[in-house]
Amino acid sequence: MPDEKIITFRIRRFDPESDSAPHWESYAVSVFEGMTVLEALHKIKEEQAPTLAWRSSCRMGVCGSCGMFVNQFPQLACQTQVLHLRSDTISIEPLPNYPNVKDLVPDLQPLFEKHTQVKPFIICLDDIKEMENPSGEFLQTPEEREAFSQFTYCIKCGLCLAACPTVATDPRFLGPQALTQAYRYSADNRDGGVQNRLDSVDAFHGAYQCHMAGACSHACPKGVDPALAIQLLKRALILDHFGFRKKETQTAAVLPLADVVKELEAFAPPPRTVK
Template identity: 40%
Template sequence: MVELTLPRNSKITAKGKSYKGEKSPSSDKAPDMRTFKIYRSDPDSGENPRVDSYEIDVSDVSMVLDALIRIKDTLDPTVTFRRSCREGVCGSCAMNINGANTLACTKGMDECGSGDVAIYPLPHQPVVKDLVTDLSKFYEQHAAIEPFLQSRDEPEQEHIQSHEQREKLDGLYECILCACCSTSCPSYWWNGDKDDGNEYLGPAALLQAYRWLQDSRDDEKSRRLDYLDDNFRLYRCHTIFNCTSVCPKGLNPAEAIAGIKRMMVERAK
């Protein structure tokens, strides 16, 4: 039946610890103490996850990622999270902040309201440790849509594309594969990795599938559509739109999926 129960050892039952920081020495403003409630899990230890509280001065902190780095630097070096570019380009620091998936590096402290800030890993993914999730399946699904140019032309120099043809890729190629969209989608939670190869590819992979379907230089449209013509791979999208509302790059995967469905219907005529 419906899987409503959580996997073993995944409920937050362990007692969380509290850490209290001091006023930031580098800040010349009045201290602004804020509490961050961070999901802590170490599956290897066999213990259940817990939520630890960290109170730090954020008077000179602009982004949530900066706050996380301050917590790791000054209070608890064991807090584990991915980060790299700190400017919304690499997609490493995707996590669930105050209930919505986003990039910690582009989420401003001024967008977090005035209360505590809750930070959890991306939903419904296996947790490696704390805020780090295992995205192997997600990357597999991206690979499955063959995200590369397949052209039968072999031009002497470059493949020529008009401005109009190029513009069709705007809003599609910018995806950084942070997984915020797919892991915010309830249909992806339930069907992203179902059984017997029945799996919903999720908004991120489908956005990229559409990116290659829209590419004037690509000659494999028909084969790409054949692969997607499946009740699970494509048609598990029930237009929930969580993907579009959380995308930290402001892209619209839901529209791209609708575009694929439109291409399917036009092809079937």
Template identity: 55%
Template sequence: MAERAHGAVETGIVTVTVRVSRFHPETDRSSGQQDYLVPAGPGMTVLDALVYIKEHLDGSLAYRSSCRMGICGSCGMFISGLPRLACQTQIRALGPVVTVEPLPNYPVVRDVVPDLEPMVTHHTAVRPFIVRGGEEQEYPTAEYLQTPVELDAYLQFAYCIKCGICLSACPTLATDPAFAGPQALAQVYRYSADSRDDGRRARLGAVDIAHGIWRCHLAGACTEACPKGVDPALAIQLLKRLIVADVLGIGRRRGPAPVAPPDMQAQRRPDIPAAPPATVPGGSGAQKNQP
């Protein structure tokens, strides 16, 4: 219908006005807008339109992208009133005028490039990796045993690509910039629910604080906005349950999954060369465990 309203289905090209936020921190006090007329063919994404503008109309436009396929999480923008991935958003579906602004709730680096540092800071603070005690952490010897049911407990939360879109949709973060935010909280649950992990207690303590998990009022905007189908709002509620159970001393789980026993029948294939020497002085795990 939108295509017919534009009246250019016959040629396959419609002209879309792309209204882009412009902001240069060294010369501008506040952001302005600039319109560009972009010929949009079938299948053109908002990111394609920005590439067109930069290559043909205005080389000074700044935006961030990389994979162009919804994998890297670089191209989060506020497009026609919603936070979305520019490379996953069809421009012709948005009507004749499309607005492109930087993601809300972040400082702006330039034009439509947000500074994702607030998300990265919270993400790294919650130790988003498998924590194991002792030597196994530094020098892993084998895979950890995990059943399909144990995998299901956290799998959907592992699909996060760290695009930061959920933070830009979050009403709590809009009023409390110190709030940990849905991305980091979802990752706390993702790793704490992983049967291979032994770092749950430290992680829960890091978010059971003033600007932590209890600031979430379950608006659910993060889940609606997530372009990867992750459900951060669900993760946060499950995390609240974990914390309460931990405080009450109920529902304790077994210890972390054991390392798989060595396969006594395994033999090295003669056509596979030995691992290269360690690049870090003192030896890597690969070198240490090499037969």
């Protein structure tokens, strides 16, 4: 194939069943224009290293499973083109700040545990009855949705935790992913659960531990900007502390289903007649 280039991949290998410590192996691969790091790994596995392990699934930057440390930067292997790295030698390691399962496979359990701690779901404290037995829909205007929309794009790839210098020194720090989701739900006008998240978010290893390095936002492949979310979360916590709580209109936005249908019908285009 024209325009192919030989690139050396230095991969950190580790098999807990046979290795006492990680070691580096080098593999030369003929790379073509547009080839991703993930495709190069598949080629290495097929032709040179059948036991090489990593995690991937969708191959299109959606599932968030192929995060790895490529040339010392956390990236999705399926979204990183080899030739865009502009380097004849490329190093690949498992994501830092996570335990290493095998080769390029990190143990993402800490990410999911922290995510769970912030109660990442809508909490309607003001109207428990409505929450348990909903009588209609929670309506939201486009502007209300836009207030937190960007923070819903998280694919839980864990790159932000791998980039975070605070997580590196304080493994119990909740970290950018969980704190961003705490803000995403607290900023949702249907939610009234800021108080329920304080135990984890307003604690020693919570939001105020962030040193604003901004590395998380730089690494995020979806443009979520966790550093911004953490600052907004701090502001929300302070406002909440001084009693500036969200109004009780959160659940008042609930309309009976029949009324929702009526509203939708009012906006529906007139039926087309076929001549």
